[in-house]
Amino acid sequence: MTKMGVVLDGEAAVRTRLVERTCAWCGTVMTYGGRGRPPKYCTAAHRTRAWELRTAQARAERPVTAGGRTTAPVREVVERTATRTVTVAVPAPPRPAVRMSGKPYTLPEDAVEWVETLKALRDVAGVGQIYPFREQLARICDRTAQVLREAVPV
Ligand SMILES: [Zn+2]
Structure with a gap:
């Protein structure tokens, strides 16, 4: 950064003045004519971007309860559902048993x-x-x- 001012050096007066400066956002060289406050940014868009970044950082650094960003890692809970096809043997309908003699007999009907x-x-x-x-x-x-x-x- 160049400072403006007058430095007495023996008998000679040495004057320093700002001639050019680079944009604080993009680095573009800006010439300074010497009138008014020297610009920090080459365009209003770059001034806005720099402001957005500064304020976003400030918001992020606030406590979480005040709207800030947490430093905790993101955690997830996952639910896993497995589907399995099971073949169930359905019992065969009752059939008449066989007597010890080998002859079938029937069940009661009602x-x-x-x-x-x-x-x-x-x-x-x-x-x-x-x-x-x-x-x-x-x-x-x-x-x-x-x-x-x-x-x-x-
Ligand atoms: Zn710029």
Whole structure:
């Protein structure tokens, strides 16, 4: 930066004056005619850009609560959803079991037949071939009773 002024050097008076200056934004050389305040920028656009940069920096440096910019790194939360196709084996519809003799028998056909079949089971619970399996039959009856109570009409 050139200073203007008069320096006494022995008997000679030495005068210094600004002749040219570079733009503080772009560096373009600007000649100075000596009248008025010497310009800092070559154009109003460069003065505006410099002002925008200064004020933006000042705004960014304010506390975050006052509108400033945070110095914390950007954090992200991602949600990951995986889709998997699962093939479920659908139980085959009940089919008539086979008697120990090898001959098929049929299931009861309606509610009345089911009631009679279960009553018959109840009556033979302590008898011969049923007795050893009474616990297994009781579990099946418990589960069946639960399903019957929770059944939804189709
Ligand atoms: Zn400029």
